[in-house]
Amino acid sequence: MNSNLIVRTPYARAAYGFPWIVFFVLFLLLLPLLCQGQVGTQKRIEVKDYSQWGHLKLEQLSSNAQWASYSMQYDTGADTLFVRQTSGSLRYALPQARNSTFDQQNWLVALQGQELIILELSSGKRERITNVQSYAYSAVRNAFYILQKEASSHTQLLVRSSTRGKSSAIDGVTKFSISPNGAYLVYAMQNKKTYRLCIQDLALGTTKLILSDTVQDWDHFYWDKKSQAVAFLSKKNDSHPNMALYYYLLQEQKCFLLPTAAADGFPQGAQLYYDFQNKLLISDDLQRVFFSVIFPEQKQYPQDKDQVEIWNASDPQLFPASLGIQPYINLPKVAVWTPAKGRILPITSTAFPKLLLNGKQQLALISNPITLEPSVAQDVPRDYYLLNLDTGEQQLFLAKQSSTKGEIMPSPTGEYISYFKDKNWWIYTVATDTHTNLTAASGIVFDGKTSLLGGDNAFGNPGWTPHDQELLLYDQYDLWLFKADGSGYRQLTHGRTKRTQYRLIRLPDFSYGQSLYDGPVPMAYDLKKGLYLKARGYLEQSGYYLLKGKNKLEQIVYEEALVDQLIGNAAGTAFLYRQQSFETAPQVCFKKIGQASQTLYQSNPQQAKYFWGKASLFTFENSRKDILKAVLFYPAQYNPQKKYPMIVNIYSDQAYKRHLYTNPTVQSENGFNNTHYSLNDYFVLYPDIAHETQNVGASAVDCSVAAVQKVIAEGLVDPEKIGLLGHSFGGYETTYVLNKTKLFATGVAGGAITDLQRNYYSISWNYKRPQFWRFYDGTYKMNTSPLEDPELYRRNSPITYVDQLQTPLLLWSGKKDTQVNWSQSLEYYLALRQLKKKSIALFYPNGNHTLLQLQDQIDLNRRIKQWFDYYLKDQAAADWIVKGIKE
Template identity: 40%
Template sequence: MVHDQQSHSGQSSIRKRIYSPLFLVFLFILPVLGCPLWGQSGQKKQLTAEDYPLWGQLSMDKIAPNEEWVSYTMSYTEDRDTLFVRNVANHTSYSFPAGDKSAFTKDIFFVCQSKDTVQIVNLETGKKEILAGVSAYCYSFQNNLVLLLLASAENKRSLIIRSPSGKTLAEISDVIQYSLSPNGNHLVYTTSRKNGNAVSIINLATLKMATLITKATAANDYNHFTWHKDSKAVTFYSQSKMNLIDGLWLYTIANTKLWQLDPSNESSFPTTATIVDNPRYKMIISDDLEKVFFSIKEKTIPIAEKTNSKVEIWNANDKWIYPEEQQYGKFEEQPKITLWQPKNGHVTRITSTELPSIMLSGNQQYAFLSNPKSYEPQFDFQGPRDYYIQNLNTFENKLFLSKQSSFYQDIIPSPNGKYIAYFRDQDWWVYDIKHNTHTNLTIKTGVSFSGKVHALESDSVFGCPAWSKEDKEIILYDEFDIWAIKADGSNCTRLTQGRESKISFRLADNPKKGKWNLLLDGIQLDALNLENDLLLRAEGDDGKTGYFKWTKGIGVQPLRYTDSFINGLNYEAEKQKLFCVEQRFDLPPRILSIDNSSEAAKIVFQSNAQQQNYYWGKSELILFQNSKKENLKGILYYPAHYDPQKKYPLIVSIYEMQSKELHWYTKPTLFNESGFNQTVFTTHDYFVFLPDIMHEDENVGPSTLDCVTSATLKVIDSGLINPDKIALMGHSFGGYETAFIANLSPLFATAIASGAILDLTSYYLTVGWNTTKPDMWRFASEELRMGHKTPFANRSDFDRNAPLTSIEKLKIPLLLWSGKQDTQVDWRQSVEYYLALRRLGKKNSMLLYPKENHILSNPINQKDLSERVLQWLDYYLKDDTTAAWITNGIEK
């Protein structure tokens, strides 16, 4: 059935200083009061490059447990980044230059670190304690303790356990390293003793210590502490003086049991292998504490052919081409995931050369194994695979899914381990592990669960963000809505009604977690309780964004949803107040506090308040149609200090779908990675336009020309701009589009194409050195949309879409630029095009930046490029001929 849910002990010798409240007021309150309040009126001035360093980038940090304080960072291009703490009600503020690793305590303190200094501030009194010589610190919220690792002059380190207010509860000498459990109740640490290193653990609630290991012989170190996800156990390696891992240990908290795996004494451990630290796959303790997953590697790898030559052999029958095999292949040499069962001591190798890739079921009772080369060679970005399921108790192995997409969002285990969901043939399916059955879940819903999601890609899955408790329902996205579908397919419920209003609803990101929680080669999803309220993020087709609250039986209610870009939701456990960041093109990012019950919002902090003193542009959503009457959108940015009596030059910047950036704020700077900054351009008296482009399969070039022509004519018809002074620019794929259009359109006075694909045939036959794959996949399934056509069998299709084919028709000055270490689009594409233009006598210049990749990272080069782009635009759109490098290089 398909349903819609309708809306209805001893003092330490820490080097420290105490600042008085009066000093803190001077340091932290006066700078805040000195800032002009947002919205004050006054004479505005024109923004210049000398003013740009005043602008910073706001990043939300943390929320205090009582929801009365918020921390955030302001980052500056030409100045030191600063961490701030601000009171939500009275806006009292404290600043910490270069502050990092922050924590609000359980009571009234704030802690952060800057290099080797930890600062602790009493947020009520303003007293600040500065602790020097701290190499690391952590905070246990559960026990309200600050743990400091101090380095002495003798290079010995002590671990101090203290309260935030300053009372030292314990001091442990000669500590090498430590690790705090996820719940903050236990701390495991190593110490250096005369008779050998030791591993100990301390219960932070009772401060009771226990020594787990004291070993005076082979082991030199114990490291890589890895905790059980619920803090029930910890595992770690022992390492010899030769830096070889010679043992694996597991300590379980409840029964204080220590288990050891000694490879030399365990008959099931492969004699030809050794334990290794695998940066890609960290150790894992299973939920039931019965299994530890770790990596082993063969001690010696057979060499097929000995030679003194460093020749690279690229064979025609290789599954992967040489660079990809060197980077990601050589499965026989890669570490193998191995299972240790501490209770019986047995060790079993799980992955193999034949099946090197592994996902785990949510309860870690099964492994899903595959080989990335199953169907290679093929010419998409990654090929399908056959998936095998292995019971990790009996170690039986069987094929359960053939030729399945291996995209990480297309195959996802359920949290409780009962199912694995996969997207196939335009539907979501589940495989029931216990019953060995496959069920199509979405065939009866009547909607599509795939579509346009990622830039430059054709259709992909909208997403599977979670399951409900006990794996009862899978949570899925369509284009607009969130669905809860029973695992047996018996019931489908649409939780939101976004389709009717063209609002896309998604689960809001959890601020305490990353976007994806990876478990080996798979995704580990959260389990939602659908009896509780859910926080949702929403994006409307009209450019509005914000957050909603979903309640069972009621539906969605807006918390804040308006004509701005709202993101960065943050909250504490009680969720009485919700915090987010709001911005528009003409409104610098600001932190808002939203009352979860009344939905009232208030400004906590407004960044870049100095903007009110300057003329500023605005952004506007433009609607247009291409020649096929398809509805499209674009963003038009107005010049700062716009005068309706004037006609302005226009910069058209192209890529693909850009209208979602309608309300994005861009700080003014000359340190731009691609030379483009719409704020800088608007403060130089330019209109800037970013039109959406709908690409046609096998006809990308002409369809781009059609959309951009229609969009530009729409802006010309508005009467705002000078139709003779329009520039076109784009980077990467946008550079390709720019070069193609510049050859064929009479609308533009000049163009800038950077990092561009210009010769489709040579690009088809290029290795993408950042992916180590042939770039043919970009034609098959990404931006160039040729399917599996080739330049050999389908020459006319390649010629019709290639800028190089129509280069003789170029009539306007063209600026090219590339980084000479570009691993995404070969910089020789630009050289090839430059040489063709030179041979044809066309007006052009090319800028090549040594030691730069696809975008520029060196600030000197960023500034140089930004200034030259402005000079180029001023030269051809404002008749400002003062740039000698253009006059001497092209026009003389």
């Protein structure tokens, strides 16, 4: 047996230096006995049992690390929030609860419908408050502030102390907000037909009246980072159809009202607007308030849906994207107000609709994403301009700069702007108006493949050190520090030798990036306090480390499993994380520094009652001698004396699925669930595909065949019963591969691209732009057009070789697919039909690129399973197969 095949199995986790193959051979010999021993306790899973499976999500860890919360979510809607001790047996279940918060006194509050549940964790005592609209917690007062609507439509703010367990109320409160530091409470309250606005110092218990006797209520309170100021909008009513913007400085106890129509600089014809994407923003120095406006009189064209569409070749964008005019004309625009000077400056416009702010919000980077259109790039380059928010002066900053997310980043203090150009990171110094190539002399490669099907991009610039002294940069594996003045650099991690990738995170790690207008929030990381890093190994190990001191890595957790969703307490002494593998459902794990991890909760415990499969990772070589990875999922009741059918699912890099726990379902949007097939006596193979430039089709054949041959050589599967499946780009690969090899007994291709030239000259309706970019810095790696090299497109198109197909093929597509035109599948089907090939096409009238309607999902999953069962298991054919295929 080839010792390269099984790199890791759940049954053989020996150290690298030990001959683990011995374990595997022993396992194969003992497995029949193990299976016999399980017969009495385990059974086969039926489809009706699938509804028992749910999805685990971590919620919070209390500040004292004594309590953890997590939720289970089910397709049936039986969602539940759980709260349990980290070093005890107490556990509480709150069905349908959400928005939970721990306080500092071992209380938990959560919304349950329109009821607020206040749970005393030590005793389990629960208090319920009805008709709750919203709530917030202040650690300063150890109190929950609860906005409650009473039966008489009267509202009040209920203040529930978690220290004393007592409540007080403020009547007539309509809206409220707690400052970020929890020290201040601002609230609006109604008194008969007028309103007043108050602010309360929660530490001192004093209250100040800000505004009174107005006929407009207030809403949308936004604080500065340090809780020194708050901005808010008035509500519209019959007598006041427009909003008003207010700004209050706490220390000066001064409130400003933004002048609108009569103000110098206020955009003519505009109205204040609440934009949930671009909310109010207060600058760090408290001098500026950023707000949004709309121009209600401006309309989009054409107004009449039956009016002729004029598609001009000279338009920068296609008609569907531009609607015949500039596409951003009706979007809200951003302006800035300087209250102390009474000055208003419009920032974005139809000419410059996109906005980045530098760290101190003194400069704006404005751009137009379509001025360099038409373009074949995925992220069209832009000309970036610097707008001085004090003087209004504007100058060209960067010409034809990449607009890829993360490749231009202002520094936190605003002194610099970093950007990636010509395969290097550059620094622009604001004060001296100079550009410096920061990385050219280092010889380090800072770009490469960053997405499954995309081209090469910068690996990333996650942030800066305090005071903008150093720039943090990623290469493929490691984290580097470059001095902003270009005087030196150093390496913080050393993952390349072990092929381990390190990436910075902020806790909790739910992979949610912070954004500010059209760019990321400039981040500062203090190395003295330590950096949290997420690690991913070559063999799909994963976990977290703390980088401290002089490049010292302290392991928090690192396992042969998928570890994610790290949450830490404020002191950094305890952590909560989620761990899973294909064999083990996601778990809630808890770890204190210096102590062993413990499992607090095992999701989907019912799995123990059933037979379940396993997954292994192995390596293989393609014809170019590239070392690639593949994941092989075993049948749930695997018997080494038996040869099984196998389904090969192809796309791009898929080794990351090694430890991904997949709930069994027959409701997949793309018609396939690997766990479902593992439970039904199939092997499932996910090979990595190394796509060669201008040779994508052939490389898919090369890699998929090499991976399958590796499995066949091990004697695990029946070489006559192997099927191939893919969706979207995988559908393209499937149709191409089946034309070029007789290795597969059958295939299923969904949403496939079958004619590259026709696809090149088509529109991606999702993006409302031509598909050109997919052939340059995207999926197909052609780097030229069909007009320049028609033979290249012909050679890589499945339709070219459709006459060579000897494998029964099932095609499917949604007729409302906005990603890949369903005509690509239709035309391929028509060719197969004319050639009298064994083929059936399924077209779903309401289906998109994936199927979103439940009945369509169930139907597609059922038919694909029937198709594979017929060709790979010799089961009786379903009627629709019998009618569609003549043997």
